[in-house]
Each structure stands twice: as structure tokens, then as C-alpha cells.
Amino acid sequence: xxxxxxxxxxxxxxxxxxxxxxxxxxxxxxxxxxxxxxxxxxxxxxxxxxxxxxxxxxxxxxxxxxxxxxxxxxxxxxxxxxxxxxxxxxxxxxxxxxxxxxxxxxxxxxxxxxxxxxxxxxxxxxxxxxxxxxxxxxxxxxx
Numbered sequence: 309x310x311x312x313x314x315x316x317x318x319x320x321x322x323x324x325x326x327x328x329x330x331x332x333x334x335x336x337x338x339x340x341x342x343x344x345x346x347x348x349x350x351x352x353x354x355x356x357x358x359x360x361x362x363x364x365x366x367x368x369x370x371x372x373x374x375x376x377x378x379x380x381x382x383x384x385x386x387x388x389x390x391x392x393x394x395x396x397x398x399x400x401x402x403x404x405x406x407x408x409x410x411x412x413x414x415x416x417x418x419x420x421x422x423x424x425x426x427x428x429x430x431x432x433x434x435x436x437x438x439x440x441x442x443x444x445x446x447x448x449x450x451x
Contacts, residue, residue: 310379317372324365331358 332355 310376310383313372313375313379317369317376320365320368320372324362324369327358327361327365331355331362
């Protein structure tokens, strides 16, 4: 449905440009209708027709623009945090002041490399061991 409306929108836009360019220029603008006498589209009736066509096409352009915006918004509607399931696992290290805690791995999800290799999600890698705490003051040494 979006594709159909988008195609209609593009046809309306092209028609609107053509109708605007066909109108008689009133100050040396880009009008093809020409300021000189003897042109193809002259006379009061043609001017009224082109003015009405411009108004109708402009209204149709705005309408299709609004419809396309609404359709795009529905397709990518942001989800509320209240709609998401509750997070499981423990908080990451340092988030609550307790070092050493690691977050739980998401259930049933592997990384991009796991998907490329075609295997099951790999087991989580243990974090590297923390270095031993110094027993006394550390003096910098020069070489």
C-alpha cells in the first residue's frame, strides 16, 4: 500500500511542477506560458484552469504526504519500555558498586560471528582474572 501511495505521490509532484511551469509568469519567473502575446496558452479561461489545477494538485500532494508520514510512523513505531519483558540476570560490574558480577547472556541469541559460523551460540567467555592487589606502596622504577 505504501508503494502505491508513493507512486501516486510522485506522479502528483511531477504534475504539480508541470502545471506551475505552464502558468503565465508575472515578473520574469520560470513560467513557460510566456509573457508575450500569441502564446499557446493565453486567455483568462486557461489561467483559471491552471490556477484550479494547481490548487487541486497541491491539496493532493499534501494529503499523500500526510498519509505517507502516518504509514511510515506505524511501520517504525517506538515501543514502550513497559511493553518489554523484564530483564533477567545480574547487573554488570560496577553498576551497583559490587565488582565482579557479570550480566547474564541473553537466552537463545548468539552473536554475529556465531550466525556466520552456523553453529550454536558459543559459551560466554570468562572475564580475565584481576591482578593481585599490591601489598605495599608501589615505587616507580626507571630503566
